[in-house]
Ligand SMILES: Cc1cc2nc3c(=O)[nH]c(=O)nc-3n(C[C@H](O)[C@H](O)[C@H](O)COP(=O)(O)O)c2cc1C
């Protein structure tokens with residue numbers, strides 16, 4: 001990271017610490033905000049959060065790796081999470097999955113070269129009555145067909 | 158958010174925001190606890206612990222700080238009724254939290270909302286803001302001197318196990334969401350080590366109705382041991398999937414009729430952690446004393462491959478086990494591998510029986526409810542559908 005970027009990151013984390021409070025219980029909200037904005041939690045951010053909350057950096061790393069929505073490596077601008085659980089599976093998730101893989105040219109678990117899309121599976125997202133369902137960043141899409149899913153992704157800028 | 162007009166006997170009966178808060182604040186805490194005890198309301202999050210007992214323990218505890226946590230982590234496969242409550246009836250959930258705060262002596266409420274439901278966050282926060290404007294939250298609520306209470310929403314980050322109450326508290330405290338040994342229970346040492354009530358969304362949503370109409374009224378619905386109504390999240394092979402409010406004690410047959418399910422082979426009651434009930438037992442009733450459920454009902458039609466269903470459930474547990482204890486971490490992997498062996502036709506019955514025994518061990522030796530209940534599906538599906546699975550081409554009869 002460049003010095004300027006580092007300074008900006010430090011400032012950002014200081015603001016988050018200010019907002020949520022200087023205590024361990026603020027850790028997840030802080031990590032979630034960094035993840036949302038930067039699509040991962042860079043090493044430097046981990047160190048800074050550790051310093052400002054007075055926690056060992058290893059602890060931060062260990063928390064990040066526990067949660068599937070947090071990551072230490074960069075994800076795409078849009079994280080596509082397709083539900084793989086049984087109700088969606090029975091409603092045609094497999095065909096949707098194949099279509100998305102074909103269209104984006106990547107497999108599940110991968111990110112497109114232009115860093116626009118990361119494709120992942122999710123477990124039941126609470127839309128079983130309207131499956132197949134997927135969540136893109138925080139928005140939920142239901143009753144997917146291969147065509148509808150591709151349409152939704154192609155409209156994302 | 159779209160608000161669907163629902164009609165129901167208890168939860169979906171008419172209610173005006175703030176009504177029950179006003180009534181509750183005219184009463185003493187003891188009176189509220191009395192009505193709650195009369196209602197025999199039990200937790201809707203799965204374990205079915207009597208709500209009045211839980212509240213009473215925290216109300217009686219001496220502490221400078223106490224908390225009420227609303228468990229909105231709803232992650233059990235096939236469950237989505239809390240989604241309906243939060244989107245369409247936030248007044249019930251939040252008013253229930255305010256009443257809980259008053260009764261147990263807490264000034265802070267926290268909603269732990271699963272990360273997958275982040276799309277609700279804005280509307281829920283707007284709703285809380287409107288409550289603050291109307292003095293249903295904040296200082297001296299509706300003019301009651303000395304009763305201050307507010308609610309914050311915290312997001313999860315994609316871990317099913319965080320729905321387990323001690324893992325949830327760990328997560329709120331900024332840790333990995335690993336379940337703690339219980340006891341001690343959250344009512345003694347909960348969030349920040351303080352006495353804490355953790356309740357499911359639906360449990361809290363019942364409270365305003367009980368406060369307004371009384372425990373006697375609530376008890377009129379349901380059975381002796383399972384009072385009131387239950388929200389069922391119905392998915393799978395039926396004409397009308399969705400959320401249904403029905404009295405406890407409704408039989409599976411009755412429910413299938415209501416949702417328009419025909420030629421059904423099996424019903425998974427209670428999600429992936431629940432049990433798989435074959436056709437021959439569709440006369441069983443949905444109640445704590447019979448087929449208990451947090452609300453998940455998944456319907457499988459005649460042509461479904463039950464081994465495929467089981468495989469899907471076990472994959473879920475392998476992924477969601479927090480890995481802290483061996484029976485669950487290794488056990489779920491072993492059960493999962495067993496299913497693949499059956500799929501390929503490379504198994505012996507001796508080994509399958511060993512796996513069933515392993516399942517029994519996991520039930521007693523796992524640290525939290527995840528590992529204790531994950532073998533349920535394995536055991537009940539292999540038992541109830543052995544004909545199909547073992548005689549039918551090793552389960553390779555298509556989906
Ligand atoms: C693995 C696991 C996941 C759970 N997930 C939830 C959940 O999403 N929502 C919930 O209310 N309870 C869940 N529970 C049950 C909680 O531990 C706890 O019993 C419940 O929140 C208490 O509230 P109640 O008494 O109102 O039911 C889960 C339990 C386990 C073992």
Ligand code: SF4
Nearest residue numbers: 479481482485525528
């Ligand atoms: S039973 Fe499973 S989820 Fe629960 S503590 Fe053990 S490993 Fe973690």
Ligand code: FES
Nearest residue numbers: 083088125127128
């Ligand atoms: S199974 Fe896909 S949303 Fe529940």
